[in-house]
Amino acid sequence: MSMTTLGEPCVLLKLGEVVLKGRNRELFEMRLRANIKAALKDFPVEIRQRHGVIALFLPAGTGVEVAEAVAKRVSDVPGLVLIHLAWRVAKDPEVVTKAAIELVKDSDEVARKAHFAVRSRRRDKRFPLRSNELDRLVGGAINDTYGLPVSLKNPELTVHIEVDRDEVFLFTGGIAGQGGLPVGSSGRGLVLMSGGIDSPVAAYRMMRRGLRVDFLHFSGIPFTTSESIYKAYALVRNLDKFQGKSRLWVVPFGKAQQSIRASGQDRLAMIAQRRLMLKTAEEVAHRIHAEALVTGDSLGQVSSQTLTNITAQDNAVDLPILRPLIGLDKTEIIAEARRIGTLEISELPDEDCCTLLAPRSAETRAKIEDLKLIEKRLDAEDLASQLADSIRPYRLDADT
Ligand code: ATP
Ligand code: MG
Numbered sequence: 071m072s073m074t075t076l077g078e079p080c081v082l083l084k085l086g087e088v089v090l091k092g093r094n095r096e097l098f099e100m101r102l103r104a105n106i107k108a109a110l111k112d113f114p115v116e117i118r119q120r121h122g123v124i125a126l127f128l129p130a131g132t133g134v135e136v137a138e139a140v141a142k143r144v145s146d147v148p149g150l151v152l153i154h155l156a157w158r159v160a161k162d163p164e165v166v167t168k169a170a171i172e173l174v175k176d177s178d179e180v181a182r183k184a185h186f187a188v189r190s191r192r193r194d195k196r197f198p199l200r201s202n203e204l205d206r207l208v209g210g211a212i213n214d215t216y217g218l219p220v221s222l223k224n225p226e227l228t229v230h231i232e233v234d235r236d237e238v239f240l241f242t243g244g245i246a247g248q249g250g251l252p253v254g255s256s257g258r259g260l261v262l263m264s265g266g267i268d269s270p271v272a273a274y275r276m277m278r279r280g281l282r283v284d285f286l287h288f289s290g291i292p293f294t295t296s297e298s299i300y301k302a303y304a305l306v307r308n309l310d311k312f313q314g315k316s317r318l319w320v321v322p323f324g325k326a327q328q329s330i331r332a333s334g335q336d337r338l339a340m341i342a343q344r345r346l347m348l349k350t351a352e353e354v355a356h357r358i359h360a361e362a363l364v365t366g367d368s369l370g371q372v373s374s375q376t377l378t379n380i381t382a383q384d385n386a387v388d389l390p391i392l393r394p395l396i397g398l399d400k401t402e403i404i405a406e407a408r409r410i411g412t413l414e415i416s417e418l419p420d421e422d423c424c425t426l427l428a429p430r431s432a433e434t435r436a437k438i439e440d441l442k443l444i445e446k447r448l449d450a451e452d453l454a455s456q457l458a459d460s461i462r463p464y465r466l467d468a469d470t
Contacts, residue, residue: 077165081115081156082153084122084151086150087250110126126140148248149247149255150248154239157241161233163204171211173241185224185227187221192233193235252280259355262364267413270308272365275394281364290327301416308412319462322462330342338433345445351363351387363392376434
């Protein structure tokens, strides 16, 4: 492939909902650019904001593999819908035509003589040709060179040409971004992170809606092994690719669980424990200025997630509890966990702290008065703040 005809590789980013944000748009775009910059700190990229598009430029002579790696890395950053590996050429119709011919040369579609189309856009109206004129010029040249048939309705190969302020971009394919909003544009939340399948997916969903999240894990230590902590750590490390600078705290919860068990209310123990987790999380949230809690609850999935029991959990705290998976089926949650890369970790065996308290039959319609009685005996508010004092931090960055 001749680099000179094709120009320099670069990466083009198409924004998602950010563009709908009206007067806040500038703020959202600034946040997004900062997130992109942080995600690409190991690459020599220059970020250029264009109208509705962000272009990532690499130093002259950079190989296409680097541009590919940049495209892949940035595809994890929420707020982008499409990522194109593109070629940057001079604003000259003849140069553009030659580059387009070079661009498709080795493609499978050319080998198969598949139907193709050229789609041009002019972001700079001073360019000498209109979009449809450029389409015809480049389309005609590709057709002459390779004998490919044109199909505007159903092309298998589309050559995209975007005429910009200082240059022209060409590309054929693209990879899907995460969509959503830039992390940090919706505030901060605290995720209750088990080692299970659901909570990592819940965290991902909220990050994608612009929430920056920290993570809190309850471990049964000293009565369980540390495996669940390693799992939570591995999960957070994996999820860090979506936001960077993630923080995980671990609560040694075993003794508090023992006190709950000692209160003798077997059937209520699970919900009492959940409320204590939430109270502790609320205390931690206040300390780190998080404005919401996030859990992986899904309606009816297990006995602690009946509507009555979810209500009993909301009642334990003043902060809102965000439950992005509430209406999803387990199969849907599993598919998403697989896609974002957390499923394998979640499926590793561990000793979840909840198993310490799993009764033979759990209450599905817990009464709040009964729970409050248990909490009075436990002195739950005090216990929650002691637990919040006992948290241990783990700092994570994808590259540490
Ligand atoms: P998960 O797959 O996230 O563990 P689950 O289907 O197993 O969820 P539960 O174990 O009842 O359901 O937990 C419901 C939610 O409570 C979890 O999604 C998580 O947010 C929180 N949670 C449960 N156990 C823990 C824990 N040990 N540490 C922190 N949060 C927890
Ligand atoms: Mg669980």
